Amino acid sequence: MRDIEMGRRRFLGVGAVGAGAVVTGGLLRPAAANAATSTRAFVGCYTTQGTGRGIGFGTVDSGTGTLAVDGVLNVPDPSFLTFSPDHRFLYAVDEGTAASSATAVDLRGARPRVLNTVAVHGEGPTHLCVAPDGRHVLTANYVSGSVSVLSVNQDGSLGAVSDVAQHTGSGPADSDRTPGPHSHQVLFDPSGRWVLAVDLGVDAVYVYQLTDGKLHRHAQVAMTPGSGPRHLSFHPDGRRVYLANEVNSTVTVCDWRSDTGELRPGRSLPADVNGGGDRNYPSEPVISRDGRLLYLANRGHDNIATFAILGDLLAPLGATPCGGKFPRDLTLSPDGRRLYSSNQKSNSITWLDLDPTTGLPHPPSGTLNSPTPTCVLFA
Helix, strand or coil: CHHHHHHHHHHHCCCCCCCCCCCCCCCCCCCCCCCCCEEEEEEEECCCCCCCCCEEEEEEECCCCCEEEEEEECCCCEEEEEECCCCCEEEEEECCCCCCEEEEEECCCCCCEEEEEEECCCCCEEEEEECCCCCEEEEEECCCCEEEEEEECCCCCEEEEEEEEECCCCCCCECCECCCCCEEEEEECCCCCCEEEEECCCCEEEEEEEECCEEEEEEEEECCCCCCEEEEEECCCCCEEEEEECCCCEEEEEEEECCCCEEEEEEEEECCCCCCCCCCEEEEEEECCCCCEEEEEEECCCEEEEEEEECCEEEEEEEEECCCCCEEEEEECCCCCEEEEEEHHHCEEEEEEECCCCCCECCCCEEEECCCEEEEEEC
């Protein structure tokens, strides 16, 4: 660990890490400051585990960071949301009900409207993504441990399921997960050539290629047994991947080769070096706009850990309370100046300004009361 500590000190330009640390030459490079603008925002929530009613829609003020919800679409358990490439449509998965479905929403009008809802042929879909050409939606089905491919019609609505890739196997026994595969995330790599599916139950990341609506398995990359990988994020350089491991509370740095579709696991670090009395479950890794910081939401310790990205290494810089309980998702604002934490068990969404010099999050500057929130998405 000595090389990480030395790298951290060089990164900060000081002998110790603290909230007042100064970075030589400045660190955070958000979008240029302009007059405050209003951006469309969408909020997912659980409806069967709380009092949420569906997909909230509203605005976020870029000047103050204030998030406001003006209306709700009655969509059951929208646990994750994503846009079509042209942002004219929004897609959501229904994780909590027996329907196990996905919903298409039209955003072209003054108010969003539901186009249709279809079954995904997999149980408990918890995440989804859209192909770069907008022609297919893929869902990660947690309960059944599979990935489904759905066609997208010309009007943006969802069509038939064209393929289901079933994962197999199981990781070591753990009191917090049931045996068997549990696909938790699916996404395309920055090149658009490869599909990566993170499976918490098998302790693996699957690599696929999508051709004519069919998934073709390229590789199954084993992670540390018992780690329980949940979500990953790509570095802006397209070469590094940061993987949040829910079960053993770590984050892993991986090397990614888009020319060959090869994922190489590297070093893992504790998700929260500050520790805490409760068991911790990392949820979402987020990269700063300039690619020099990793932010990681920690459920249990209820904070946002910040790491300096030092080549292929990570150096912990500290952790900031998220202002709520069980931050299920973490979102960077469109201008890169603040983080939004969806705090599932405190029925709140908080926003934290990022220090313009160090990039470290300040304590929350605002809160929106929101029943069992799962994620925030900005247009």
